[in-house]
Amino acid sequence: MEAQDLQKLVRVRMPYGKYQGRLLADLPGAYLAWFARKGLPPGELGRLLALALEIDHNGLSALLDPLRQR
Numbered sequence: 001m002e003a004q005d006l007q008k009l010v011r012v013r014m015p016y017g018k019y020q021g022r023l024l025a026d027l028p029g030a031y032l033a034w035f036a037r038k039g040l041p042p043g044e045l046g047r048l049l050a051l052a053l054e055i056d057h058n059g060l061s062a063l064l065d066p067l068r069q070r
Contacts, residue, residue: 005051010067012048024048025064029056 009025019027032053040046055061 007067008048009052010064024052
């Protein structure tokens with residue numbers, strides 16, 4: 001994880017698929033888990049989706065709230 005990854009979760013939008021246009025931080029946990037089972041995309045998007053899954057799975061979504069207010 002890089003220092004700016006948490007900020008990217010609340011700024012980057014899903015570029016395609018069922019939840020196209022939704023912030024990565026707002027993607028449903030079930031969708032993130034499905035994506036992980038099917039195979040995350042390569043590169044930064046896959047890394048951010050994996051981070052979003054970890055945050056959701058561990059109940060740490062409130063960690064992103066202060067970043068949303070900036």
